[in-house]
Amino acid sequence: MTSPHSRGARRAVLLLSLFAASASAAGSAAAQGPAPAFGNASTIVVSDYGSGGTGYNNPRYTADRSAGSNYSGVVNLWFRDANNVVQSACTGSLLTGGKILTAAHCISNVAYTSFTARFYETGTGWVDVQGTEMVAKTGYVTGNVVSEHDVAVLTLSSEPPSFARTYSLAVGAVLGQTITLAGYGRIGQGVSGDAYSSNQLNDNALLRTGQNVFETTCITDLNDGTDTDNCATFASGLAATRGGILLADFDVGGVDPRFTDPTPTYSDGLCGLLGFCTPSVGNAFEEVLTGRGDSGSANFLSDWTVAGVTSFGWSNGSVVARLGYQAGYTCVANVEGNAGCQSNYEWVNAQITTVPEPASLALVGTGLLGVCGVARRRRALAQTSTDA
Numbered sequence: 246m247t248s249p250h251s252r253g254a255r256r257a258v259l260l261l262s263l264f265a266a267s268a269s270a271a272g273s274a275a276a277q278g279p280a281p282a283f284g285n286a287s288t289i290v291v292s293d294y295g296s297g298g299t300g301y302n303n304p305r306y307t308a309d310r311s312a313g314s315n316y317s318g319v320v321n322l323w324f325r326d327a328n329n330v331v332q333s334a335c336t337g338s339l340l341t342g343g344k345i346l347t348a349a350h351c352i353s354n355v356a357y358t359s360f361t362a363r364f365y366e367t368g369t370g371w372v373d374v375q376g377t378e379m380v381a382k383t384g385y386v387t388g389n390v391v392s393e394h395d396v397a398v399l400t401l402s403s404e405p406p407s408f409a410r411t412y413s414l415a416v417g418a419v420l421g422q423t424i425t426l427a428g429y430g431r432i433g434q435g436v437s438g439d440a441y442s443s444n445q446l447n448d449n450a451l452l453r454t455g456q457n458v459f460e461t462t463c464i465t466d467l468n469d470g471t472d473t474d475n476c477a478t479f480a481s482g483l484a485a486t487r488g489g490i491l492l493a494d495f496d497v498g499g500v501d502p503r504f505t506d507p508t509p510t511y512s513d514g515l516c517g518l519l520g521f522c523t524p525s526v527g528n529a530f531e532e533v534l535t536g537r538g539d540s541g542s543a544n545f546l547s548d549w550t551v552a553g554v555t556s557f558g559w560s561n562g563s564v565v566a567r568l569g570y571q572a573g574y575t576c577v578a579n580v581e582g583n584a585g586c587q588s589n590y591e592w593v594n595a596q597i598t599t600v601p602e603p604a605s606l607a608l609v610g611t612g613l614l615g616v617c618g619v620a621r622r623r624r625a626l627a628q629t630s631t632d633a
Contacts, residue, residue, distance in 0.1 A: 345362055576589060
């Protein structure tokens, strides 16, 4: 699909994709051990744009996984069925009390019975901790690609490794600040999107990282009205309080590549329609966007508190996380005046201190890639959903 550069284009057909990865989509399924190796070992989709850089193989995007490092509590999540076969993967982060923060869509739809949280320490290797307790936030509707309730908490069955740090949720403003993204998902460069497998389902998986900026907020369900009804615009001044979905786009040097790229994707969005056109962080090489398999990964502020959870992204057919695209993150910060963010903040903290009863431990499901079609007619957005 292509669309003209003009902001006045009549229609641009897009897709929204949940950022989970299935074993079949990644190339193989793992039973009780790691799957056969495939692809390149890395994760985050990076810009590396126009300057002859080395892309996702650039060491700048490889996270430090030494004991006690800021990334040591970011985990690669494997979800298993009743036969102990790994069926899908996401990314999570360690909270206090042996809890793992991730996305609700990672555990919905299919009856997964257990998960493996894979911690990694440089020089030691992988430490796997199992669990069976998985709870999605009340209000999350299975298959709803865009939801401000897309957050879940998992409980480890034994203690996490001592080298792993724990994270807490952010308090205060989150828009306009540089955020750190880190995940075990698919990889690529901005010009191609998350085009390559990442070894997420075997022992060669690497944790990749980069930065972006949350520019605005939206409320649940972008399918019940116009963009401006559901997302804050620059003119409205409502960005900090509009809703519990945080949006970030993938631009370069402050220039939206949709108006300069030889194969533009669409003519509206954060920059063209909503009026949020902030510069990229640092320089063109620093800005990244999350891809499939990064679902559930934490979005960190500079003090390493968690502002959001990776949820969904725009795509064009099978191409996800390309330059000019944008992605949505479930707000879990305590942002004054934002009911969506505060609701998630309070729910997650309640899970940390609550011991679930047996009857409440069974909400489990799919990390399979969910896709829905979205047709934009100027300022209106309608959405239908199918599973892939």
